[in-house]
Amino acid sequence: MKSPIETFTNWVKTGKDEGMEKNHKEPVKKMIELILVSNKEFSIIDAGCGNGWAVRLISSNKNCLVASGVDGSKLMIKKAKKIDKKNQYFHGELNTWIPKKKVDVVMSMEVFYYFEDPQCIISKIYDEWLNPGGQLVIGLDFYFENPDCHNWQEQTGVSIMKLLKINDWIRLFKKAGFKEVNKYQFCQSKSWKGTLVIQGSKI
């Protein structure tokens, strides 16, 4: 079994990282719509940004003042920096990395179940990454109520993949201090229960 970061580093070597843009783009566009509802200017970090495609996507919005991405895979960050000179990318382990300046929005697609203790990263983002009034929006395809994903850990051989229920994710957000915690399931089709999106605000 390989760690999540080793696994995704291998994906860069084979070009498989580019498939994530294709597979995650539609639900991420829905997450971005949620972020843009307020119509206010904002700064944003993409936590576990991979090759940075979602940073590039959101940074083109007129209300987006600063966009950056952080990822634990050096090769992902190297690729993101090579493609995009406008936005900032950082190599870092999400459990320990802290932004120099807090932001208004943290988004993350398909990352938070790769932690032994997801509470830790959610609380850390609340305490150390977000401005008051800020929000955390995460997308997850791997969750209990989506049976199509149940064999993914076996298929991918990734060492840590936490299969939590929707209510578990909501509880983790609330325990960290998030208020107005909302959940959505975007892009459902047949047996696919959609991307679970959890959004919480730091009041």
Ligand SMILES: C[S@@+](CC[C@H](N)C(=O)[O-])C[C@H]1O[C@@H](n2cnc3c(N)ncnc32)[C@H](O)[C@@H]1O
């Ligand atoms: C499924 S990929 C998603 C990438 C990107 N969000 C996307 O949608 O294309 C998960 C990403 O999380 C990163 N990652 C996983 N665990 C991490 C950790 N503990 N610290 C930093 N990055 C991590 C991996 O390197 C990988 O790029």
